[in-house]
Amino acid sequence: MATICGVLISEMVAVLFPHLARVRIDQVFHAGTTVRIRARTGTMEAACPDCGVQSRRRHSHYERRLSDTAAGGQELLIHLRVHRFFCRNPTCARATFAEQIPDLTVRYGRRSIPAGKVLQAIALALGGRAGARLTQRLATAVSRTTLIRLIRGLPEPPLLAGPQVLGVDDFAYRRGHSYGTILIDISTSTVVDVLPDRTADTLAAWLHAHPGVEIVCRDRASAYAEGTARGAPHAIQVADRWHIWRNLGEAVERTLTRHRHHLPSLIPTLTAQRTPAPPAQTPTPPRSPADRDDRIAVRTRERHAVVHALLKQGHGVREIARRLNLGRNTVRRFARAGSPEDLLVHIGTGQRPKAL
Secondary structure, X not given: OOEEOOEEHHHHHHHHOHHHOOEEEEEEEEEOOEEEEEEEEOOOOEEOOOOOOEEOOEEEEEEEEEEEEEEOOEEEEEEEEEEEEEOOOOOOOOOEEEOOOOOOOOOOOOEOHHHXXXXXXXXXXHOOHHHHHHHHHOOOOOOHHHHHHHHHOOOOOOOOOOOOXXXXXXXXXEOOOEEEEEEEEOOOOEEEEEEOOOOHHHHHHHXXXXXXXXXXXXXXXXXXXXXXXXXXXXXXXXXXXXXXXXHHHHHHHHHHHHOHHHHHHHOOXXXXXXXXXXXXXXXXXXXXXXXXXXXXXXXXXXXXXXXXXXXXXXXXXXXXXXXXXXXXXXXXXXXXXXXXXXXXXXXXXOOOOOOO
């Protein structure tokens, strides 16, 4: 065995590259700015990853290329020859399998385990763009999307108990088509979990599995109310601040819309009293929405009647919007209005009331 200053090369490799201790290094050469190592395994048998049965019957061998941590400031690439074995278990669904080297390889991996850990640490500390710039300086260049993918691939820490104050709200996988539920720890403003849907059963099951929730901060969805009552009956249910302000704004808008035709008579005319205005024709007093018979009023009354008729038949907002070729928000506005007069404005304005 060759030595350098009395130190065996194998011992030096074991100290500097402990993850290569289980392979045989055949060649080390320099190619441009990359150091390449040709190595092979000396494994005589391996265990099937599915059933765990040991096998000594080799099927074939092939070469894997693994990116490793930099050596001397240079990129390091390992050309590793590994074997494929037959599985000896006749009941196993896997006919052949490739051997994996402990502390060096993972299935389908294109970088060594130490290199993956280094990149994960960089990604967690710096994120995508800044981390990608640092990897270029460390001779282990990867893209920002690779770093983000490594973060997403990390296992989530186990959550044994739920947070004391839990925020529950829905979010759209695809707006108007599929929705899920996001759970947030209000105390730390961190996402706790994401549920695949927004049903009461799913939320109740999660609360059963994560006891300890004392306050549930949610919107007014009946599914969330039912799921919380079943999963955490002792928890206090409150409305979060954002939904309170939104609901208040919608209630004020509906009230002002209903009484909009009364607003001009309530506006003080102090400016007109102080500054005498030249004589002019007396404007025609605005008509009540119930007295309007113009084209817009007629169309509004017809649509209001059709929407409410379809609602009574059990059709949903999406189905009504498809049938009438209207937007879903328009259908919701007609559905919320108790009468068509709530949707009408002064004659001649040509605009519907807007939110304050």
